[in-house]
Amino acid sequence: MSTLSRTADLELARRVAAEVTDPEMPMLTLADLGVLRDVTQDGETLTVTITPTYSGCPAMATMRDDLVHRLADHGFDRVDVRVSLTPAWSTDWISEEGRRALREHGISAPGPAPCHDGPVPLSLLPTRRELTCPRCGSADVRLTSEFGATACKAMYRCSSCLEPFDHVKEI
Template sequence: MTARERAAEVAGQVLDPEMPMLTLADLGVLRDVDVEHEAGGDEVIVASITPTYTGCPAMATMRDDLVHRLNDAGFPRVEVRVVLDPPWSSDWISERGRSALREAGLSAPGPAHRPDGPVALNLGPTRHAPPCPRCGSTATRVTSEFSGTACKALYRCTDCLEPFEHVKEI
């Protein structure tokens, strides 16, 4: 196994600090892991990550966790780069990640529907009915646009009456 493959394997196991049922790889935040060589021949592991949204407070913890895990795995030189283009999309969450969200009682996001051209402005209310992760019903309603983190909303199922968090489509 090459140094890049080993580093990618280690980085791919780092957990998201806000949703620890997901790895950074499953969340789609971990974009790339590479090995660069400095002039003296030293290897530097470079991990690239993208925030789920501008100002995400978990970015510093993600960076620190990546550095610590890679250092502990025997990689003394680690650099974490933040990549903003293209912006993160909830479409990047892996199928394993979506399953892990549902198993943890969270509603996984649907397709983000990002157009290639200009984004139409709609000031009217948007009806979104994510399925209840407990009973599967789409008879749900939003309780709060914000939940434990800014990237989740709080919903309630009107069939089973259970509250649940929904990871927003971005």
């Protein structure tokens, strides 16, 4: 295989991997979510590296399977999906396009991730967040549950338009 075709294959593999969607938030691609870290090729083997949003994220197996199937559909038969835990994923890795897609689908995008030097303080109280309703833009929102349909989201209700909405937690 020539260097030119290997480069073209790698570019195709990167485009295909970047278009795979998140199984829990299908309006986001793995690239926009920031979990797709790298795509490399060594001989005939393609290695895709992903980072989970949470350790133990139940969507990782589906992400892996979706990557393998989509790449196989494009002629990549030897795909190795690796999970990298370092550096840990952060909501800061969500692209601007991803944040826009969340808002368009009625989900509040996360603000800046908290920074900690040293131990992370443990609080049993709800986390205070400054956010606005993704539907009407009102800041008059109330937390209804710290846990939504997935561990990475909290549930809120807008006091202005009365609509419930999910908020992606800052990590």
